[in-house]
Amino acid sequence: MNKRRSVYPYIALLLAATLMLASCGGEVYRYSRPVMGTVANVTVVAPDRDVALQAAEAAFAEMARIEKLMSPRLEGSDVSRINRGAAAGPVQVSRETCRVLEAAAALAEETGGAFDVTFVPLGRIWDYRRKPFAPPSDALVVRTKMLVDYRKIVLEPRNRTVRFLRDGMEIGLGALAKGYAVGRAVAALRALGIRDCIVEIGGDLQVSGTRLGRPWITGLRHPRNGGILLSIEMQPGMSVVTSGDYERAAVSRGRRYHHIIDPRTGRPTETFESVSVIAGDPMRADAVATALFVLGEGEGMQFLARHRELQVILVDLQGGVRISRSLRDRVTLFENIPVRWI
Ligand code: AMP
Ligand code: MG
Numbered sequence: 001m002n003k004r005r006s007v008y009p010y011i012a013l014l015l016a017a018t019l020m021l022a023s024c025g026g027e028v029y030r031y032s033r034p035v036m037g038t039v040a041n042v043t044v045v046a047p048d049r050d051v052a053l054q055a056a057e058a059a060f061a062e063m064a065r066i067e068k069l070m071s072p073r074l075e076g077s078d079v080s081r082i083n084r085g086a087a088a089g090p091v092q093v094s095r096e097t098c099r100v101l102e103a104a105a106a107l108a109e110e111t112g113g114a115f116d117v118t119f120v121p122l123g124r125i126w127d128y129r130r131k132p133f134a135p136p137s138d139a140l141v142v143r144t145k146m147l148v149d150y151r152k153i154v155l156e157p158r159n160r161t162v163r164f165l166r167d168g169m170e171i172g173l174g175a176l177a178k179g180y181a182v183g184r185a186v187a188a189l190r191a192l193g194i195r196d197c198i199v200e201i202g203g204d205l206q207v208s209g210t211r212l213g214r215p216w217i218t219g220l221r222h223p224r225n226g227g228i229l230l231s232i233e234m235q236p237g238m239s240v241v242t243s244g245d246y247e248r249a250a251v252s253r254g255r256r257y258h259h260i261i262d263p264r265t266g267r268p269t270e271t272f273e274s275v276s277v278i279a280g281d282p283m284r285a286d287a288v289a290t291a292l293f294v295l296g297e298g299e300g301m302q303f304l305a306r307h308r309e310l311q312v313i314l315v316d317l318q319g320g321v322r323i324s325r326s327l328r329d330r331v332t333l334f335e336n337i338p339v340r341w342i
Contacts, residue, residue, distance in 0.1 A: 179286025
């Protein structure tokens, strides 16, 4: 008798849990696929597997569509056509590429060219994939720097055309295209009625809604030791994007050379180990993370003081961690490291 009575609370609990699950609209499904030179993950809450898979397919299709517009490696992409033709005359591009270029131009202007999508010729002479890696000569850096200048892109949004004012210029949208694709993929899922999801490309992500009624939680990698630095409870709709010096890098004579270039010096930056930015718009978060990476501490802090809507997690070259005060209640540190709340 006693035993039997003690089962009721469990049955009640189970029932409550089932009801909660039902009211939240289903189960969590996760899919992965290679895209944009990395791996994309789509996590959706859906009533069943078929709905989940169909939605994820739409999200992946959206990423592939954007890659086709913005990859410099794909023949016929807007970026390829710009790089091939814009020095000779105006090249017409899609409305979307035009909008991304407008956002890039505004950030280039605000950062005095620290963020600059014309960095590409410099990126090439600092190619970290070359083996053995050797830094280019100072003379080559100086010569190449002359090809990098965002003010020499003429963008005419009305005609959706792009023109270069100098021969030999090239652009790359690597600093913000992933963020843009994340945002479009989330929009595609929402258009299909998926309220609760995460879209992540290479660690950069946006969440929508919740995970069965609780906030989505995401982890940030430690830039050096391979473990997890901290986890963040994500508010619905927010994005987190990280720029780091650890993924695409080469080491030569004890110095680290990586893929983010300061167009003002013509060299890879030596500022932070990683910069994560939390914002509503994932493209904005992506672009700003790269920009802060170039700006470094001093100018970076000034930038952040002008943009209180942005939250950051910064790891400096000594491993020191700085986190926006407004994240205090939503961040859990995984290691016993001192944090400066900024
Ligand atoms: P992310 O990983 O988003 O920080 O973007 C880094 C990528 O942005 C690099 O791999 C380059 O494709 C590109 N990039 C490098 N330096 C700059 C820069 N100064 N301004 C804009 N894009 C850059
Ligand atoms: Mg970026």
